[in-house]
Amino acid sequence: MADILKSEQSSSSVEHIEAEKGVAPPFLDATELILNMGPQHPSTHGVLRVILKLDGEKVLNTECVIGYLHRGVEKIAEHRTYTMFNPYVDRMDYVAAVSNGLGYCEAVEKLLNMEAPPRARWVRTILTELNRIASHQLWLGTHALDIGAITPLFYTFRDREEILKIFEKYCGARLTTHAFRIGGCLYETYDGFEQDVKKFCDFVTPKVDEYETLLTTNRIWLERTKGVGILKAQDCIDLGVTGPVLRASGVKWDLRKAQPYAAYKNFEFEIPTGQNGDTYDRYMVRIAEMRQSLRIIRQAVDSIPEGPIMGKVPKVMKPPVGEIYHSIEAPKGELGYFIVSDGSTQPYRIRVRPPSFVNLQALGKMVEGALMADVVAVIGTLDIVLGEVDR
Amino acid sequence: MPVQELTPVATPYFFYGLSAVAVLSAIGVIMRRNPVHSAISLIFTLLSLAGLYLMLYAPFVAGVQIILYVGGIVVLFLFVIMLINIERMEREYQFNKQWLVGLLAATVLGVLFVAVYVKGQAIFPQHAVRFPEQLNTQQVGKMLYVDYLLPFEIASLLLLVAIVGAVVMAKKRI
Amino acid sequence: MQDFLNYLNSNLTPGQAGAYIWVVIYILIIFAAVSVAVIAMNWLERKILAHMQVRLGPMRVGPHGLLQPFADALKLLLKEDIIPANADKLVFWMAPLVVVITAFTTYIVIPFGPTHAVTDMNIGILFMLGVASLGTLGIIMAGWASNSHYPLLGSLRSSAQMVSYEVAMGMAVVSAVLMTSLSGAGVYGIGPGGGDAIGTLSMIEIVRAQMNQHVWFIFKFFPLGLAAFGIFAIAMVAETNRAPFDLPEAESELTAGFHTEYSGFRWSLFFLAEYAAMIAVSSIAVTLWLGGWMRPFPHWLGGTAWDTAFSLFPALTFFFLAGLTLRTTVRMPKTSYFKIQKTGLGVFGLLLGGIGLVLLVPLVRDRIQDIYWFTIKVAGFMYLYIWYRGTFPRYRFDQLMSLGWKFMIPTGVGVLIATALVGVL
């Protein structure tokens, strides 16, 4: 036991090992034990590894070990042209690939000092919001599964399938869409795109209510989520937590309103917030966000302008020397791209601010003194995607 | 329901079999190095004793033996063994320095038992009183609540004290 | 040989009558029937759960996945048998056996009918609870012997959970046992036969008491019987480690709990034991509160005509199932690819119909109808188990404990005291 831990332990856990070296290994204190959750574990949403120090069921300390899915995306960018790097960003948050692409394309457009044509911006908004719904549906299904409710998973996947069908019809890919290009969108919308999206909106509106019938007033669900993993508004701001997690703590901060991008300033929608900042509030905020997204999509489809879908971009992209930071509201929080250009065809440096990575830092604070089962619930409620945490 | 006498079959075989299991696993309890193995041996002893109670027409005691001893006390033992550090215990000496004295005392005790049984054989009535087995539980219940009401209440008080005591002892901070 | 056949005319269980060959036959029948029931449950659970979750479930192996359980069993038997390197081999080997043996031993005293039990013990219900509680030992042994932290946590959870819920379960059971002897001065319109009768722990006698008092205990001293039944119904889910109380094997927290390190045949023994235990505990509930083998309204709708009408139910059920199957067969796609599937389903439907025909024979009909009513009631509980699993999230450990100790046990004691008071008054 001690040997295993020592061989591949992160620094702070090694301290425990040092402390117990004198005495016998497996139990640190009389009843404490170290539990290695992950990297292969059903509910760490990928290859997250959490080292838990437990007293019976109670969590005394947590330690996140990440990097099992590290692919060096940011380093790869330094050896690719701006256009060539575009597909790579889809592989970061693979359940919300469209948002990633949007953020990157807009950042590079900002660097090139240009703007996509209006029709492209409208289409981008529709697809991004669809993707937000898909991401939240996946989150809801897996989060409920973590807490032990197996049925919502199948309901949400059934409805997510409709979104993926629209994606597939639009660009041929379902998951890593690569839908947008720098300067607009490559593809014109297919015939019946508007009808498909509208039909989907009508289809999914009652389904969101259906998810709620299963969970919102379920006694066990309330007991498992209310008061679990509380994160105060100040803590959120201190830790840099963004997205639904921040809004559930009562901070009304949404980049779609604060720094409107794409076509968001043309649409009416509300920013749902919670008060307590517990798991239940985050659940309610995300459910409300799905409804708001539907509202945005309906408005966007009705007002989609005519015109070209691709702006005029130079064949060889050589942005002027300089640096740019552009961030969008991805389903999981603020997704920012910081690009430094040295005037060549390749970026000098790209740094991604992934929402999951930053949100994951709150895990330790949220599970302080909680039980083992809460750790799973909290990992679920943070809505992390390891592709994005490790990049 | 007519009260009927059961005719036991193959009683001696059952008796010898159960006794052998009981005694051998009792030896296992005190000889095994690993406390979990000891506890499992204890389970076998207790279960075979329950079988012996059944042979003695005491089904209620047998049931209580299974449900309380095996289902309760041994689970408690196993629970505690899991909490404490076994690996270290297994590496240590299992017996203390007074094993010689202990063995001597046990031998003396054994001799005493033999003497009592040999001398006192005449005292035991040879023929057993027959109880209707069908009503065993009812009779035991009646006796508990009529003849032994006060001891019964004292036992319940004892259990209460034991619960409070165990909680006070085992809790880190109260 | 004469003795052997004589038993059929007696109205005692084989254990009481001392017909030892019949005891063995009964044990074999029960063992086979429970195994078949577990296989059927496996298929039904997948199908029902699938249809609750807008999917189809197994469809490929055999028509409508009917052969899926057999395929699974074959797969599990052929799997490599892995014992972890640092596991305690003896205990690791013993644990599944303990669980299976205890789960099956309880069936000795379950009365499927007035004479359809292996034996009638005078401590029947005590024996059942005791032996059922031994299953915990197997789980603890499995968790400890695996020498891994997930199983250890699972078995710690399981032991704490089972010991806590056993108390509430015991309270509910005792209140039902009390009801066998108390008539409540006829206030609740309960028929004769209670009064000064002596209470009993024997499973058969408990059902007989319900028969004599003309009431199922779930309706006796309304709502006390219902409350006791409710407590038992919750506690029995916790006892069998099923959702929403499946903490010992919570797959999202402990990967698979106490059987994380088990695979292949040993794992399938755990699976078998879990389902056998579910059926056994449901049988206790049926025996104590739902009138055991009695058909609905044996007194209100009494008389020979009604008896005959109700005795046709088993055959009718099988005809109904056969009809369903044949209808599905007809509705299958009419391509040659489905030929084997179609034939298989058709044969299955005809088999069901054939069983239905056999059940129409008066001799069989009379012997089988008790078993039928008992099985139908147990099947209701099995459906509930599946339904819970599809609906509820999982409890957390402290919530489970506080539910057990702060709600179930006080309520159980209260119901027990109230039952005693109402019965004596």
Add this chain to the structure above:
Amino acid sequence: MEITTLHYLVVAAALFIIGTIGVLTRRNVVIILMSIELILNAVNLNLVAFSRLYGLHGQVFSIFVITDAAAEAAVGLGILIAFFRNKETVNADEIDLLKF
């Protein structure tokens, strides 16, 4: 051969002696507690065996003994846990201070 009361008494005596040896010679407190359970069980067997001869009083008393055993195990193991938490040992030899 008929099984008489004496047979049961012999078994009980054997269990009692084994339990005594366990209590006197083992160092592990858990095993000592188990040996005490063995002794109590031997007594129970005697009581039940005699109840065949003298009426049900023996069985009633054996139920009291089981109750007692439960209480003893609970308190004993509680003390053991408290002790292990402080000294990290369950050896009876090392429990020789009157305080911890």
